[in-house]
Amino acid sequence: MSENSSKHTLDPNKWIDKYADYLFNYAVTRVNNSDLAKDLVQETFFAGLKSAKNFEGKAAERTWLVAILKRKVIDYYRKINSNKGKAEVRMNFYQDGDNEGDWLEERVPQTWGNDADKAIESEELKSTIDSCIDHLPEKYAMVFRMKTIQEFETEEICKELNITASNLWVIIHRARTQLRKCMEENWFNN
């Protein structure tokens, strides 16, 4: 759409063949829901089409589409952030009073069986982890997955989700303590 040959151009007719899988993979690793990821990719293509006239050709076509998708993911993240989150977080420590910061009695780590390392690569274990992650509030699950499973750099996640590093560590900490408890109940002491 740009006439200048030194600039990048858009060719919407080839978007699906060239970028659909890449964008879908990008989205699904962030939202962990293939139907939602599909919707986000579809919205991205339509948004791209709508704003094609604003494309200046400074970035490559794929980079430009990824930037649009990123905004969609952030919008989704903000939506779930405002809808729910805190109510589903189970606290592990006293939040105030003389005992502030101490373990809550019912949440203290229990002794795990000696066979805690049993069949560490079993499918059953993988599905237990998935189920425990799915029980986290969505924003916690998203940040945890990006940091721990997809192994993104802290800075990258903060930039992408517009959160501070200390906010990220609070989320990771709460997610991990909740996951530890869930795994304790459903795997290690099951």
Next chain:
Amino acid sequence: MFKKLKITCDQATTICDKGQYGESTFFEKIQLNIHFLACKLCAAYTRQNARMSKIFKMKAVDCKDHSHCLSSIDKDVFKKELEEALSKK
């Protein structure tokens, strides 16, 4: 100085979690080790946390081996819709 070294269990386990990603500072490691002297619960949490990290690592490797693709049916639907939108432009 001693006040700065004293941390709560909540703070200790947060440092432990950062440590699982190699992102705790030298000072935080000192704070954590001093905390362990008086707190067996957090020491247990740390041992278990290391086991959890091993499992998460396995999950991460498994996840990287698996790339997500759209089905050809989905792509055809996308193509049709995009063509329609293009023709309206």
